[in-house]
Amino acid sequence: LLVRAARRAEARRWLAGVRPETNMALGASVRRHFPMRKVDDVVELFRSQLEKGDEPDLALLSVVTGYIENLMTCHRSVAAPVENIADDAAAKQAAFPVVEYGPIEALHAKFACQVKGSVDASLIETAGVSGTRELIKRVSDVVWSSLTRSYYKDRPHLQSLYSYLTGNKLDCFGVAFAVVAACQALGCTDVHLALSEDHAWVTFGPDNSETAEVTWHGKGNEDRRGQPIPQDKSWLYLNGHAIQCTRATEVAALVSAINPTIAAATDSAELICLQQQLLWLLYDKGHLRNYPMALGNLGELEGLFPSPGRPPPLDLLSEAVHASRTYYRDSHVYPYTYLGGYLFRSGRLKEALRAWADAADVIRKFNYGREDEEIYKEFMEIANELVPQAAKLSPSSDGGNLLQDPRCFACLLRFYDGLCAWEEGSATPVLHIGWARPLVATIAKFPAAVRAAVRVYACTGEEGEDGEEEREEGKGQEEKKKGGQPQKGQKRPPPPPTPPDEESKKNSECSSQDSTLVEGKAPKEEDFLRSLESQLGQSNGPPHPDIAALAAACAENILNPDYLLGCGEPFSTNNNGSTSKDGMSTLKGSELDFDDSDLFDPKVNGRLSPGSPFRELDNSSSAHNNNNNNDDDDDGGDGSGKSFHKPRKASKKADSRNGGGEPSVTLSSQKMAGLRELLLSEKLNTSAIQLQVTAQSQVQVVRRGQQPGGGAPGEVSTRHSKRIRRE
Template identity: 25%
Template sequence: MAEQRVIYDSPSRPPDESLHWKRVLGDSIPKEQELFSTHEELIVAFQSDVYSFNSCTKKESYIKIAFWSCIIGYCEALSTHKDEGRRYSIYPVPLAGIRRLVDEFVELVHSGSAGKQAVSNSVHRSTVQTVSNSIWKRAQNKSQMKDELHANSLYICLCGDLDNKSLDCFGAALLTSMGMNILGFGSLLTLSEDHAYESHYEGDADEETSAAVITDGTVSSDSKAPTYSKRATCEVAIPGNTKESQSKRGREIAATFADLKSTITPETSWLYMADNAVVCDTPGMVLAAMLGNVNCDVEKVKKTSNNDGKPQVVSSALCKIKRDMLWILYDGGHMTKFPFALMELGECEEHFGIERGMKWVEVGDLIRNQDEDENKLGVQTWVLWNEKLFLDAINVSRTAYNDAQVYPYLYAGHYHKDAGRKSPSDEYRLVEALRLYSEASRVASKYKYETKDCMQLMKHMTTVSSLIMKDFLLCPSAGHDNKAVRVWVHRENAVAAATFVLAFYDSLLFWEEKEETNFVEILGLSHKHFLGKLFQYFALDVRVDALAEVYKTEMQHTAHSVITKEEMLYFRQPRSKRLAQNSLLIAALLKEKIVVKEIDIALPSVGSRQRKRARNNQT
């Protein structure tokens, strides 16, 4: 029996039976013209607002963003509750009630602020602090944001008490930035891969100047961003309403590291990635961030003792809303420098693909091997538009953000992982997925390690190691619940796959060596996804050939920088000293039964001391 990985949820219970409907409307009965009765009506209205940005003031644009944050948050709350009895159909959506909530938010941000004053960094910071404090006071009071799901919208800020939800870091930054722009300040929602904060340009003399010109909902390629002396940052995602929490909001993000006496800085931190952060400098880009953060999952996947997760439950209606709104922003050019939004649209297409996503598009320029001559590179390569979205995300991350993002490689890897399990002819995609996972660990290894800063990053690496075992090295056994060792259809795929499993671990080993400390959980000998245990799933002859490929010095002359049906790639030249050609670890990996000892995996400096002690004991 095929493993069921996703269940699509479409509740039929009418929304007027929900607590959310009652909170939004009270006892009033909405008129027909005050409702979005269908998906189509909702999407048409969204498109109209996106197109209207070119004729709106900044304040008007951000009030519209607040309106859509409220609508999307309301829809998410209706359709994703963990209790099946508290999930409802999304339509109709009560507009009048939503508008009243937006009015409440506008009043909230004005209540504690004197509004726009003379331009100065100190005034901006104090206003950010006031606005964010007002927002946190209005939201559910929780002292931490850990594992807070479906908690990043204006609706949750105002009505989160219904489901006992407060704001997450993205929600806090989104609402603060919205509030600042409504007050007339130039405020930018600023994003790393796992954090959000506020930023602004010091000496922004013209708060109504947009960073790009928008015409008919489309970002003009001729637009020029204003030139400012410096972009300053403000931390706002600090939960709780204590005086200490309130006083920390509005400070430069560097102050966070000073408080912790940390060895990392915003420039070396993965969580902040200040030099490569995504700055949402147009209303359309803010909408893309808002939609990208919509969580369509009904319940969080929980692992069981045999490492199989429960099926992922996804809200059908919410996923379709997210997909169609992201396509509108994509067509308007609002996602051209936003890898996360591109990835999320690609994931929506995986769940509910439309005809457009299944069209074939040429991507030769995106995957061209720049080291090859022009004659060889003239071959066209076609992929589904859905796959192109993931390629675009990787390309934007490399060119616009200094290849500082891990997630584009993970998303693309997950896409190829799922596609590679569909038929034997797609087996090469499994190898491409492993190559992409190895790219993710390579990017991770560029950062300076600090436990709290890299906690989520470490979780992703552990998850990938689990996926490698479960979905690549094992496969469902016919007629049985248990999984069997994968029998690769094409031996070449098995050899290449082994090299990229090694590549994934190579960057993690190198990262530890660079930091001169052990911190990667899956590099522990006792971990169930330790390299030696995973490598044992490959036959000895495959391992021998794989390692022969790894240590070849000649270039791989291929037309593409990715693995295709026509061309295979192999990992070459490890960076980790522990994976040097004649190392103890490599010797262990080449034995019929792999047994790795502590000395084989020890950090080079530690290993040399151990070997010296061993020699002294012998004498």
């Protein structure tokens, strides 16, 4: 009893405001802003909080915005459509509710009392790194236990402390923000908010190096509270490139979270005006410089309701892309989707397609998981609705027909290649038949001549200078072949009816000399087999490691696209098609011209085809497929972010290979690399493309890198063991 009495006395002293910085009273500096009768009054309150000497009061600002949002969306009998009063500033000011001091002060005091009365003061005094984690865990438990038992997802107006204090309801962002505001009320100034594009958690400790989960993202994840954030290739956590907030950035996050939705097709014009002006206040003070999501929100608002004398929406959206590249190693997807959406609405369909391809280049850095629902829906809308609609509207648009532009076809391939790369290495597949049909329909709208004008390279691994030299040497050999003078080590065309597979490139010289033509005709099959048997008998060394790899993978039946075109075997893991003199794949009728000595080359099995990965379409695209972790993704301009549309300078080798300006694209995903020949054929095989796009094998099989000493059949690993086939 004495211990309890002592704790109650300590709690009373704590509630009385022992620490002046955490006193519950708002003070005269806050009270002078009330009552607030118009948008400008709220903006002045935010300005005073941002400009005062100490930190802005997060709880106060959250209660104010939540109070106004609740009045303007949940408790208004007649909702005027936005377009009717969007241009009438006087009507907006007249419709704004009057915000009195009494309700705001009462809710603010209730929050402080609830937090301070539920947390042991000893946790504050002994808060080190480990103690702060325990404190955060305790605060999050207090907030969590106060919520209703119902599960809320995608429900509007649940992100503010007003919703928490009046209805005990919060969404994912609201819980994280409430924990940070509670820690601020307790005097812990080193606890800050961390934001990804669809999640929120807290950071603390020296340089905010410690992280802690305080909220949930989907059912069954409540037990993560207090645990460090996982460092994996997950888009939900941005793989270490989340926004580390300051107090001003937390205010910006609060403003960005304002939801003006009244009904499905109706928004509150007053709330839109308030959010827009608050974002401009934060923008002018430089607090949005490293916040791509807030810049994208402001750009979208300016696109709908332009502000006189302010930068155009395109500059703001390009600045959001610049912020993602500069501060977060180009790991944010939404800046590109914001930009693509604006360009699409503006009728600039070609540029919109390029922006969507850049968004897919970002998502390829991550592995798809079941918690990536929001970005999955975003890409599904782009792929299945916006891209087909752009292809449909393009012939009549002022910017030119994208169906006649090879660069647009390259952007389309890059878009789907990013999605397929996102799927690789993931436990759950992304693309199903619902994705494949719009893809096939859109590709079929591009004429064969336009598709053939794009240089498509397949690169499922890194290529060095050696690979490029081999390609140049191969081109020279093809030119000599046309001259009719076979060189030493040069392989002659394989004899019909079926070209045999030679042992390796090292034996190509011997095999090409022995397999000679007799009187211009091919030798008989028996003679050829006899000569092949003698060659194999003379070899005393171990078999080529690729033969062992083929034997290990022979049980995996992967459909060979070449078989559907009339040649090749029905099931083959990797078959590379022909390469023409300039490095492009060629299809002659129903026959593929390829060099059989390259069949077992590891680069061909890895789907590496001639050409180094280079794109000259956009300054953001040359580094995505080769090295997604480059630090030099900045636009390298004057820092204004306006150089987003300037093409990146290419190397001399790339210029010579591209012919000075021919569009090219490098496919790094296994699925799209397998479609390379089908996409460039004159007549599209839609069934084969759909089968390849929806194939599950690329998801289940772990990448099989060849070991330096060769791989044994037992060294081939798969994600899931194969079921034994019943006889």
